[in-house]
Amino acid sequence: MEGIFSNLAIGFIEVFKLQAITLGGMTMTLPFNILMCLIGVLLGTLIGVLPGIGPVATIAMLLPVTFNLAPIAALIMLAGIYYGAQYGGSTTAILINLPGESSSVVTCLDGYQMARQGRAGPALATAAIASFFAGCVSTLVVALFAPPLAEVALKFGPAEYTSLMVLGLVAAVVLASGSLIKAIAMVVLGLLLGLVGTDVNSGVLRFAFGISEMADGIGFVTVAMGMFGICEIIANLEQKEKREVFTSKVGSLMPTKEDFKRMIAPILRGTVLGSALGILPGGGALLASFGAYTLEKKVSKNSHQFGKGAIEGVAAPEAANNAGAQTSFIPLLTLGIPSNAVMALMIGAMMIQGIAPGPQVMTERPQLFWGMIASMWVGNLMLVILNLPLIGMWIKLLTVPYRILYPSILLFMAIGVFSISNQPFDCFLMACFGLLGYVCVKLGCEPAPLILGFILGPLMEENLRRAMLLSRGDPWVFISPSKPISMGFVIAAVLLLVIVALPALRKKREEVFVEET
Amino acid sequence: MKLKIKSQQDWWAGLMFIGFGLFFIVFSLGTPDFINNIVGTKLIGGYQMGSSVRMGPAYFPAVLGGMLAVLGLLVLLDSVVEDGPKVAKFHFRPLLFIAVSSLAFAYLLKPLGLVLASIALVFISAFGGHEFKWKEVAIMSVVLVIFSVLVFVKALSLPFPICPAFIDICPIR
Numbered sequence: 001m002e003g004i005f006s007n008l009a010i011g012f013i014e015v016f017k018l019q020a021i022t023l024g025g026m027t028m029t030l031p032f033n034i035l036m037c038l039i040g041v042l043l044g045t046l047i048g049v050l051p052g053i054g055p056v057a058t059i060a061m062l063l064p065v066t067f068n069l070a071p072i073a074a075l076i077m078l079a080g081i082y083y084g085a086q087y088g089g090s091t092t093a094i095l096i097n098l099p100g101e102s103s104s105v106v107t108c109l110d111g112y113q114m115a116r117q118g119r120a121g122p123a124l125a126t127a128a129i130a131s132f133f134a135g136c137v138s139t140l141v142v143a144l145f146a147p148p149l150a151e152v153a154l155k156f157g158p159a160e161y162t163s164l165m166v167l168g169l170v171a172a173v174v175l176a177s178g179s180l181i182k183a184i185a186m187v188v189l190g191l192l193l194g195l196v197g198t199d200v201n202s203g204v205l206r207f208a209f210g211i212s213e214m215a216d217g218i219g220f221v222t223v224a225m226g227m228f229g230i231c232e233i234i235a236n237l238e239q240k241e242k243r244e245v246f247t248s249k250v251g252s253l254m255p256t257k258e259d260f261k262r263m264i265a266p267i268l269r270g271t272v273l274g275s276a277l278g279i280l281p282g283g284g285a286l287l288a289s290f291g292a293y294t295l296e297k298k299v300s301k302n303s304h305q306f307g308k309g310a311i312e313g314v315a316a317p318e319a320a321n322n323a324g325a326q327t328s329f330i331p332l333l334t335l336g337i338p339s340n341a342v343m344a345l346m347i348g349a350m351m352i353q354g355i356a357p358g359p360q361v362m363t364e365r366p367q368l369f370w371g372m373i374a375s376m377w378v379g380n381l382m383l384v385i386l387n388l389p390l391i392g393m394w395i396k397l398l399t400v401p402y403r404i405l406y407p408s409i410l411l412f413m414a415i416g417v418f419s420i421s422n423q424p425f426d427c428f429l430m431a432c433f434g435l436l437g438y439v440c441v442k443l444g445c446e447p448a449p450l451i452l453g454f455i456l457g458p459l460m461e462e463n464l465r466r467a468m469l470l471s472r473g474d475p476w477v478f479i480s481p482s483k484p485i486s487m488g489f490v491i492a493a494v495l496l497l498v499i500v501a502l503p504a505l506r507k508k509r510e511e512v513f514v515e516e517t
Numbered sequence: 518m519k520l521k522i523k524s525q526q527d528w529w530a531g532l533m534f535i536g537f538g539l540f541f542i543v544f545s546l547g548t549p550d551f552i553n554n555i556v557g558t559k560l561i562g563g564y565q566m567g568s569s570v571r572m573g574p575a576y577f578p579a580v581l582g583g584m585l586a587v588l589g590l591l592v593l594l595d596s597v598v599e600d601g602p603k604v605a606k607f608h609f610r611p612l613l614f615i616a617v618s619s620l621a622f623a624y625l626l627k628p629l630g631l632v633l634a635s636i637a638l639v640f641i642s643a644f645g646g647h648e649f650k651w652k653e654v655a656i657m658s659v660v661l662v663i664f665s666v667l668v669f670v671k672a673l674s675l676p677f678p679i680c681p682a683f684i685d686i687c688p689i690r
Binding site: 065182184189195204233237403408413418424431434439445472475 | 526527529530533534537541544545564565568569570571572573574577578581582584585588589591592595601602604605607608610611612615616618619620622623624626627635638639642643645646647648653654657658661665669673674675676677
């Protein structure tokens with residue numbers, strides 16, 4: 001325990017450190033990290049509030065900008081966007097029954113009902129309190145669990161890493177919605193696209209077709225912006241705009257005594273469940289909020305009120321999505337394995353800064369690691385202090401029509417992608433991936449698994465090659481008893497696939513039976 | 518027996534995956550001999566396969582390509598067995614305008630500078646929406662140009678030209 005506190009102290013010192021910053025020719029001494037944290041959470045709330053732009057597209061958009069920042073400042077800001085978006089998403093969900101963020105889909109159910117009953121204020125306050133509490137607890141969870149996990153991970157060899165990546169990808173696919181086979185296919189396609197460029201071992205240029213810009217491979221930012229950013233814009237433009245803001249008075253924010261009593265248990269349960277689900281590969285905010293709502297509906301005394309404005313239905317998922325958003329940093333920080341698309345982008349950000357994600361980050365760069373964790377706590381505090389008074393401003397923002405929004409988003413994306421290598425070719429690729437993403441969505445294939453595969457492709461090939469070299473070409477090395485950890489990962493991956501395949505099998509069988517009788 | 522496609526979505530998704538899979542197999546292993554014989558020359562060279570101990574550059578992509586093709590085949594088979602949704606309508610208008618506007622920006626930026634390229638992007642992309650109001654788009658482009666010049670070029674010092682290359686003295690500094 002004592003180690004934790006001294007480590008957290010390192011983190012807080014890093015977060016509040018004064019730095020000399022040169023901006024546009026002027027040098028100033030500023031607590032720069034805390035400033036970046038503030039910018040991150042504000043930006044996160046902003047895009048969380050606005051439906052039609054999510055944290056993935058925003059972080060992708062900002063990645064090129066983070067070239068010029070110190071690694072710690074960049075990561076603190078990007079992390080702030082992710083958990084800030086969870087705060088912002090709930091505002092939109094409660095006020096206009098639209099999920100500002102995919103993870104606040106379930107908040108719509110009861111939050112909007114509360115707003116219709118004239119209790120928008122307490123609903124917003126509940127969401128903020130729940131998020132803040134969960135954010136604090138899950139920050140501690142990260143601080144407690146990450147170091148031991150990283151220690152284990154330091155002992156991993158190439159075989160263990162290969163198996164771990166397989167497990168991570170399988171878990172990410174299994175927990176995603178939609179068709180399992182198609183999701184696996186998207187992962188494989190992502191792995192393949194990740195291989196484009198110069199092969200590290202042989203120096204051979206692969207799948208570049210003589211295009212010199214492809215020698216370094218396809219930029220991660222380019223793919224993410226195309227598949228998420230461009231694709232999102234096109235999908236949003238398909239629908240006629242219909243956005244009615246619940247502009248009736250938000251009223252008093254203060255929940256009643258009764259409300260407080262009813263929200264305590266759901267917040268606790270949501271926090272625990274969210275923290276647990278966030279750690280799982282493929283987990284994160286989205287899964288956590290759905291899980292928490294379902295659980296709460298089962299165990300709550302007031303389950304008949306769910307869907308009609310139950311405060312538990314706001315408190316639990318809001319606590320869970322914030323907890324999940326933060327604990328999903330654990331696999332990233334300790335193993336270097338992304339559990340969802342946002343974490344894949346964080347890996348991209350670390351790579352841009354020349355940091356190899358993995359267990360060594362904690363020992364080699366304690367300031368970065370603990371600074372990031374401390375910043376999460378500070379960020380959560382800022383969110384709760386800033387957001388309740390700022391709710392009026394966020395509501396105003398909701399009245400901005402999408403036709404004004406999307407050209408701006410598009411311009412920032414184009415500038416961001418262009419600045420990666422100062423070549424128009426990247427923008428061309430972005431448009432291509434936008435098209436691919438659009439086609440994929442139309443064909444019912446989720447783009448998120450592709451991104452995970454894309455970031456892991458080169459890593460997986462390298463580890464696979466090394467593992468095979470060490471084992472002299474024996475493919476059984478991954479499940480040999482001499483490597484119990486690797487064996488465990490493979491078994492877990494297979495089990496997961498079987499478990500998920502089973503209900504589908506059962507369902508199919510049932511359908512056959514129904515047709516026969 | 519006539520095969521009936523029960524799930525349009527899966528049918529096309531399956532074909533897409535098979536296509537991508539074959540593409541990566543062919544480009545990593547090279548074109549098969551019978552095609553080379555017909556054409557008379559080796560069409561696509563391919564990369565070295567190596568052995569399982571020392572994997573060549575072709576090994577991993579070829580294996581993955583095979584996996585992708587098999588998965589695509591499974592999806593394809595599924596589409597004639599199980600009912601599924603139709604492919605939703607493609608909206609070509611936003612698709613076209615969004616793609617063209619980002620391309621226009623990219624290829625105009627160096628010759629014409631950030632100001633004109635941004636204006637081009639805003640106007641072209643605005644045509645992709647449901648309604649187009651001249652005044653609104655004009656105001657928006659002015660605001661965005663000022664913002665991006667200040668933030669991206671001045672504050673973040675991205676090396677973008679602001680003015681067209683053919684103007685000797687740029688009025689914006």
